[in-house]
Amino acid sequence: MLSDLGKTLDVAREDRALLDEACRLTDRLADSLVTNGFARHFVPTRWGGGAGTFTALLDAVSLLAETCASTAWCAARYAAHGRLAAYLPEDGQQEVWGDGPDVCVAASVVPPQGSAVPVDGGWRLTGRWRMASGVDQADWVLLASWAPADGDASADGDAPGGATEHRIFAVRRSEVKVLPTWRPVGMRGTGSNTVEADVLVPGHLSFSLRDLARVQPHAARCHTVPFPLVAALIFAAPVLGAAEGALRSWWDEQAARTLPDNAVAAQQQVLARASAHIQCARLLLERAAQRADHAVVTPVLVAENQRDVVVAVELCGAAVDEIFRTAGSRALDEDDALQRHWRDITTARAHGTLKFAPAAAHYADALRTARAAEGAR
CATH class of the missing domain: 1.10.540.10 (Acyl-CoA dehydrogenase/oxidase, N-terminal domain)
Structure with a gap:
């Protein structure tokens, strides 16, 4: 479909x-x-x-x-x-x-925000949560807070010993207030607004982040892979498409221009380099998706997926930065398709899931741990 x-x-x-x-x-x-x-x-x-x-x-x-x-x-x-x-x-x-699968779910789950206090039968959830994309048209919203571990709280709402966990709560969109805070330079249409809530959430509408590691009996493949294996991949997919759209828009305009001989070689080099970088990014993301769909999951594989995804995003960003610089004054118009793609990619790259340094550190740590385990055998 x-x-x-x-x-x-x-x-x-x-x-x-x-x-x-x-x-x-x-x-x-x-x-x-x-x-x-x-x-x-x-x-x-x-x-x-x-x-x-x-x-x-x-x-x-x-x-x-x-x-x-x-x-x-x-x-x-x-x-x-x-x-x-x-x-x-x-x-x-x-x-x-229960009434059908076509339910739009928005979320603000990383980092945890707001406050969650155990009450009889569930939780009292209060506070504000930033950047809930698509929340205006959502039916439900997933909101995350630090909460007393296992819901075991003392009278003042604190867990014994201060133990907390990253807990996620499902709240009907009709029970929260959406604040129109989203006015960014790019990705403007995502409606990633702030959500304000003061609600009682039944216990059956909550789960902890560690639950994402559990394998459900007879579950489909998509429900058995670990969250870190695929989280960045889903954020990177729009960046790839925007880069491909930017390249097509730029080349359509460039191909219609008559350039002096000394500018043709430079144009050709930009085309070749940018298109190769974007195609490399697609190959990396396709391999990451295929791993998620089929491969035997190991800690190193998870780290490789994270590495490949953030590198793919960097390749897309570098390619579109280059073609934007060479586009000339036409790209200064805010209605220009290339500028729109450039703004969208620049904004998306700021997302914490797509940062290179954490992925690089995770990859190095996974390799060290795997090699240490091999040496111990």
């Missing part, structure tokens, strides 16, 4: 200016993402979902991002958050998907 994107691409093309103005998706564009199956992509099959693959999501999101990276970002997040919601207890999943 994700491959049938024709109508969504048309709507995204028509509504791009509205997204930039309102700093959120249009309702009809959000509806189109649901129709295309993004919300149900990772929902378990027992609820009517697709329990789909990471490769299919990468292909669909990157294609969509060639036209509108904001739309693609929300599509990817709706899919990813459906996967997270599958770790709710069975009663919680029933509440979210």
Whole structure:
């Protein structure tokens, strides 16, 4: 279903200016993402979902991002958050998907924010959570806070010994207030606004971050891979598509120009270098998605996926930076397609999940640990 994107691409093309103005998706564009199956992509099959693959999501999101990276970002997040919601207890999943799998779930889960205090039957959740992409059109929101470990609290709400855990709570969109705080330079249409809540959350609508490591019996592959293996990949998919769109936009304009002989060689070199970097990025991300779909998971494999994803994003960013610098004055117009892609990629690269240094450190640590284990045998 994700491959049938024709109508969504048309709507995204028509509504791009509205997204930039309102700093959120249009309702009809959000509806189109649901129709295309993004919300149900990772929902378990027992609820009517697709329990789909990471490769299919990468292909669909990157294609969509060639036209509108904001739309693609929300599509990817709706899919990813459906996967997270599958770790709710069975009663919680029933509440979210009992009427069908086409449920849009927004989230603000990293870092934990707000406050969670155990109460009879659940939790009192209060505070504000930043950057919940696509929240305006969501049905549910996943919000994370540090909470007393295992819900075991003393009378003043503190866990014995101060033990806490990263806990995630599912809240109906109708129970929270959305504050229009999202006015960025790029990715303007993602509507990554702040959420304010003061709600009681039943225990069956909560799970801890460590639950993401548990393997569910008879679960589909997408529900058995560790969260760190795929988290960055889903954020990187819109960057890849935006880079491919930027390259196409730049070359369409360049090919129509008549350049002096001394400028032709420089143009050719930019084209060759940028296109090679973006193609390398696609190969890295496709390999990361295939690992997530099929490979035997080890700590080194997780670290390799993180390494490859952030390097792919760096390659895309460097390529688009170069072609933007060579585009001339036409790219200074805020309505220019190349500038839009450049702004979107620059904004997406600021996301903490796509930073190179943590991925590099994790990769080095994983290799050291693996080699130490080999030496001990």
